[in-house]
Amino acid sequence: MTTTPDTALAPETSAEEVTPALDENVWTEPLDEEQSSTPPASPADPVIPAPAVPEAGDGDGEGGSDAVRRDAREFGAFARTGGWTFALMVARSVRPGGVPAGEAGGPAAKVSAKEFARLAGCSPERVMRFYRAWDRAADDGVVPVFEALVPGVDIDLPDADVWLGYYTSRSSGESPRGQAISAVAEAEGIRPTKALEVAENPTALRAAILADPGTAQAARHALLDRLEDDPELGEDLAKDIARTGELSKTVAAAARTATSVEFVRDLIDNGEMTTPSGDRVPAPEHVVAEAKQHLSLIEGLDEEDEAPYVADAQKAVRSLVTEAVESDPQLRAHERRARFQGKVRKAAKAFEELTLDDAADLYEEELLEQLETLQKAINDCISELRSSAAPTPAPAPASAPAPGDDA
Incomplete structure (x- = not known):
């Protein structure tokens, strides 16, 4: 690039020494300070703007720019x-x-x-x-x-x-159903939107249960908790289990195990034993101590290994109860009387439920013989009970007053 002679600067000449020629008849616009220190650009050279230099307090400075401060606020x-x-x-x-x-x-x-x-x-x-x-x-x-x-x-x-306790980003949260879900979610310590999203996508919930054992366990616990307040759900689950062969067998076995454990635990917690006739009486201390040993052994086992031990524990405790009943004369007599009365009441109820509206169609010689035999047994039982009853002493006759005594 070349410059005209009258504008070229010698190396030893400063910019302050060079000023435009002044003509009395021609007005020349004065150069400002920035223009006076910058040579004009040639048309052949592009003008590239200089990068902006941050002033004090801009960007990451101590004060920050107005935009940064506004964003921060x-x-x-x-x-x-x-x-x-x-x-x-x-x-x-x-x-x-x-x-x-x-x-x-x-x-x-x-x-x-x-x-x-x-x-x-x-x-x-x-x-x-x-x-x-x-x-x-x-x-x-x-x-x-x-x-x-x-x-x-x-x-x-x-x-x-x-x-989070007042806002839900899902429209379903405004319905009574959504509000109930939100309330339970808050009680469980999770965001209501999460629970609402699951409720709106039952297929996704099913996929998670099928694929993930942890999700399946969470669903199982939730269903069990809900059974207390939803009897219809319990009935539906029971029907589904009954229709599934292997599952129904598993449930029946688990129910027997749970009943056996409850039998042992009830004796320990209440200090009472159930006699064979169904009466509740105080359990001897040695029976309670033996039941505690069996229960501690059961609680230390895994669920899949406890079934045979539970059955043995129930059998052992029942044997202890029977021995305790037989060793107490008063309790033994009460037990016999309770069993006898129970059988009599059961037989009486069975006869009360019989109807003879179509006696002609019901007649059979063999059936009649069985009834006659039963009648004889009942009569013998009545006679035996009456003969074993203590005779009631007759009242003493009133003595007549002697002749001559005052009334």
Whole structure:
């Protein structure tokens, strides 16, 4: 690149020494300080802007730029309040259905959820979810009511953790079913949105149960907990199990094991034993001590190994109960009397349920002989019981007064 002689600078000549020629009849625009120190660019050379140099306090400096400080303030506000920040924007600016005609055009006029959503570039449904969350919180006294809020005016907001108790990002959370799911989710210490998502995708839940043993175990525990409040579910499960051959056998065996364990544990917990006739009487100390030893052995075993030990424990404890009954004369007599009375009542009930409306069709010689034999046995039993009863002493006759005695 070449320069004209009258503008070239000699190496030893400074820029301050070179000034444009002044003509009395020609006005020359003075050069500012920046232009005076920068040579003009040749048309053949592109002009490349110099990179911007951060001034003191910009970027990562101590003070930070206005944009950085604004971002930091907004981030901090959201970190402290979470969704309350957006809910406030909706609560102070939205009135469902719009503004009454008398308030239109006011300095603090609110808009409808549809208009607010249009301005925000989102759906009215999303806006109303924030609105309803604020409404629920206002009912609990957590935040001010809508009438106390003015568009553009900030207020102190609750902590971010409180927000999850009032807001759900899923429309299903607004229904009674969704509210029930959300309440249980909060009680279990998880976010309601997670539980609602699972409830909305039963096929996904089924896939997780089929593929993952841990999920299957969680589902099993949940079903067992629900059985207490849902008898219909229990009936459906029982029917499903009964229709499955191997599963029904497994359940029957498990039920027998559980009954045996309960028999031993009940004797220990209550200190009472059930006699063969079904009466509850205090258990001797040695019977309780023996039952405790069997139970401690069972509790130390795995579930798959406990079935034979449980059966042996129940058999051993029953034998101890029988021995305790036989060794006590009073208890033995009571047991015999209870068994006898039980059989008599059972036989009497069976005869009470018989009907002879069609006696002609029921007649059989062999059946009649059996009834006659039974009648003879009943008569013998009655005679035996009467003869074994202690005779009642006859009352002493009243003595007649002697002749001549005063009445």
